[in-house]
Amino acid sequence: KDIDQIELQQKQAQEQIQQQLNDSEEKMNEKDRQLKELLEQFKQQKAKADEKEEQLLQLQEKNKKQKTEMESERDKTQKNIQDEIENTKDPNQLEELFRKLEHLEQQLKQAEKAEKELRKQLAENEAQKERMEMEQRKVQEELKNQLQSANEKTKDKEQQLQKLFENIEQLKQQQREAEQREQYLTQLRAQNKKLTDQMEHQQQEIKEQLEKLKQQTTDKQKQMELLQEKLEHLQDEQRKAEEKAGDLAQLLQTIKTTNYHNLPFELVNEYLVNRIHSIEKRLENVKQLPILDEDEKDYLEHKIPHLIIETNETNYKMILAGFQVHHDEFNLFLEQIVTLYNVVQKAISYYDQHLKQILKRITLLVKKVKSNPPQYWKQYSETFL
Numbered sequence: 001k002d003i004d005q006i007e008l009q010q011k012q013a014q015e016q017i018q019q020q021l022n023d024s025e026e027k028m029n030e031k032d033r034q035l036k037e038l039l040e041q042f043k044q045q046k047a048k049a050d051e052k053e054e055q056l057l058q059l060q061e062k063n064k065k066q067k068t069e070m071e072s073e074r075d076k077t078q079k080n081i082q083d084e085i086e087n088t089k090d091p092n093q094l095e096e097l098f099r100k101l102e103h104l105e106q107q108l109k110q111a112e113k114a115e116k117e118l119r120k121q122l123a124e125n126e127a128q129k130e131r132m133e134m135e136q137r138k139v140q141e142e143l144k145n146q147l148q149s150a151n152e153k154t155k156d157k158e159q160q161l162q163k164l165f166e167n168i169e170q171l172k173q174q175q176r177e178a179e180q181r182e183q184y185l186t187q188l189r190a191q192n193k194k195l196t197d198q199m200e201h202q203q204q205e206i207k208e209q210l211e212k213l214k215q216q217t218t219d220k221q222k223q224m225e226l227l228q229e230k231l232e233h234l235q236d237e238q239r240k241a242e243e244k245a246g247d248l249a250q251l252l253q254t255i256k257t258t259n260y261h262n263l264p265f266e267l268v269n270e271y272l273v274n275r276i277h278s279i280e281k282r283l284e285n286v287k288q289l290p291i292l293d294e295d296e297k298d299y300l301e302h303k304i305p306h307l308i309i310e311t312n313e314t315n316y317k318m319i320l321a322g323f324q325v326h327h328d329e330f331n332l333f334l335e336q337i338v339t340l341y342n343v344v345q346k347a348i349s350y351y352d353q354h355l356k357q358i359l360k361r362i363t364l365l366v367k368k369v370k371s372n373p374p375q376y377w378k379q380y381s382e383t384f385l
Contacts, residue, residue: 024153031146042132045132053122254323255304255321256323257319259319264338266341267341272309272337276309280306286326286329304321305323305326306320
């Protein structure tokens with residue numbers, strides 16, 4: 001019930017804080033909209049002031065140009081009047097020239113007056129722009145302060161809400177711990193009851209077993225005798241296995257690994273490298289092997305005899321693992337193959353020398369031949385020889 005009440009309070013507090021946040025946000029949005037509208041008005045007024053200033057500057061430039069033209073016209077007219085005064089003596093013409101000069105002077109004064117008025121308007125326009133900029137800065141500063149104040153209020157509300165959440169979580173944690181303790185006590189009670197039932201059941205079974213043991217003593221004695229017989233049989237099997245292991249160990253000690261090197265490179269390369277399997281088959285079929293039982297044969301199968309040939313590009317080395325009879329047979333085989341190799345080499349050497357002698361006699365006979373013309377036979381004999 002406390003948890004439900006706390007959750008209800010939490011929900012109400014959340015809704016209240018959320019409503020306050022929404023209201024604050026709406027007020028801020030409204031204030032922001034108003035300030036944006038005011039800033040937009042300031043921008044429009046500033047644009048109008050800039051446009052008016054541009055027009056005034058253009059008008060001032062135009063007025064300055066007209067004034068310059070009028071001053072030039074006045075100077076020109078004054079010069080003409082002076083020239084005419086010197087050259088003419090008609091009073092009417094002089095009076096007309098003076099009137100024209102006065103008219104130009106009046107126009108110049110009006111132009112100066114208009115220029116002063118334009119300068120005044122420009123100054124007023126500039127002052128108005130400065131006032132508008134000051135008001136704009138003031139509005140922006142006010143907006144900044146309001147945003148800062150709203151952020152601080154929002155932050156305070158969030159801190160309050162966070163603190164409330166932490167308190168609620170602590171209460172929930174305490175409630176969960178209390179529920180866990182209650183659950184643990186319930187489990188202990190159930191386990192105690194279960195143990196009590198088991199103890200009563202076991203006591204009943206013990207009573208029944210004690211009664212049965214009295215009746216089964218003879219049967220147990222017979223079982224003990226059978227177990228004793230099985231144990232003796234297992235001990236006998238173990239003894240036989242140990243004897244076999246000892247025999248196998250002694251047999252393995254008779255296996256030797258010997259390196260056969262200093263063999264002619266050509267002999268090994270031509271006669272032995274590609275015949276390892278055949279050599280191993282010959283060694284397997286050798287007579288006078290030790291007598292082996294089936295287990296020893298299975299263990300040593302594909303292990304002995306085992307022949308490996310290694311090379312370092314200039315010499316061969318043969319490694320044989322097997323019984324002494326295997327090594328004896330392999331030595332006999334090597335003697336036979338070396339003898340065969342030597343016989344073949346001697347035959348090759350003999351026929352090579354015999355062939356060289358035949359070629360030498362043919363060469364002498366070819367050189368003794370006389371032909372006509374001699375150059376063809378000489379060329380033929382050189383090509384032939």
